[in-house]
Amino acid sequence: MAELNTIRSAAGTRAAQIDAGLRAHMNKVYGTMSGGMLITALAAWAIAGLAVTTDPTGATVALRDGQYLTGLGEVLYTTPLRWVVMFAPLAFILFGWGALMRRGSAAAVQLGFFIFAAVMGVSMSSIFLVFTPYSITQTFLVTAIAFAGLSLYGYTTKKDLSGMGTFLMMGVIGLLVAMIINLFLQSGVMMMAISAIGVLIFAGLTAFYTQDIKNTYVAHAAHGDQDWLDKAAIDGALSLYISFLNMFQFLLMFMGQQE
Template sequence: MAEYQTYRAATAGVRTAEIDAGLRAHMNKVYGTMSGGLLITALAAWAIAGLAVTSDINSAAVNSEGFALMLREGQFLTGLGETLYATPLRWVIMFAPLAFIFFGWGALMRRGSAATVQLGFLIFSAVMGLSLSSIFLVFTGASIAQTFLVTAIAFASLSLYGYTTKRDLSGMGTFLIMGVVGLILAMIVNMFLGSAPLMFAISVLGVLIFAGLTAFYTQDIKTTYVSMAHHGDQEWLDKAAYDGALSLYISFLNMFQFLLMFMGQQE
């Protein structure tokens, strides 16, 4: 009997070690995928912004009144820039990522293979680059880089907390996700009001909400893996890694954008 108990303890120990090793690999995949998505977004935004502007008025787009659309002294929109930022297409670009999150991603997770989900994430990252390209037309490159660094430090600290804490964050997550819905509605309303105080309040709340969601999502990714690793469904675990990467990616980008409202400097 004692030998049997020793065998069970040894077997449980081996299984725990396997889950721990699998969890580390899973989290590395999550963070690696997220980092790859951020890189694609940054490169796409930078490249598109570069194509959207010109310093030569002769190369700029000319509107129906015969004037080139100027952003700042010596900088004009090109034909691509006018199409992206001065036509109704800008609303499509703005809301396309939201439509994908609310209506496309869930269907992709349910019906697509792991490879298809990964491709969907990468395409979404590129589209986000298109949506974010305008920040390079508004803020200086130095302030964008500085804000990105601050966001990265804050994100790493919050994610580490979510991974190591013994506190159950699930209740906080539900509350914060409800806060995101309210935040989106407030931003839509402020598009028409143009209120600076309301925009400031939205930015403060946005930073706090997505800071909390970073910790929540990290813990959720960890607990989901531990609970499902026993089933050995590697296809599902791969899809879960991409889903987790998307959640953290969205939290990072939103923190970055809201912090840019405070830290960004215009030329």
């Protein structure tokens, strides 16, 4: 009996350690994600501020009454560089992130994430030229509330969400193809359909990624590889960051008020 009690006590202690470690791990995930979001917001706001001027001297592109693109704005938004800025974050995710996760230290992976967040901010800066600051803020708050609820569901639900992960990723591929096609068609109706489907897909991915981050930690916590766990936290932060930003951008198509 004494031996059985010792085994139970050890198991309880181990479970408590995993729970404490999981909380710390999730705090790092959300903290890293929040840091990336702040960098993205500041980069987008700063670049948009540098891209627009009220001085028509030397400006060749007018946005609206009293506002013109600066030289930087013209380069970013009216030359082929805009395609580089638009697709650079996607190229990094597809071709750079995996290699960085395999070969880089935790510090290098975190730096890579923050650089990616800054580039994403440059890519998103044009929303400040199109939508009112109020509608951007309103959409961000709605996205934050929805994200919190979805992530909480993914963390607490007993339902296994792994099955829908593959389905949702296939949906993302289809969404990318549709968006590329619509770059040439410029169909407003198609864009609204893409946005509606996009919100649903990334809402599902938010719950899926949260559960996957939790399960990954629990499965590997006993191994004691702290460097790997640190990198896994940053990788999880990136997944949730991408889900949040995509939900925000697709919701902005519905809620955003244009200047």
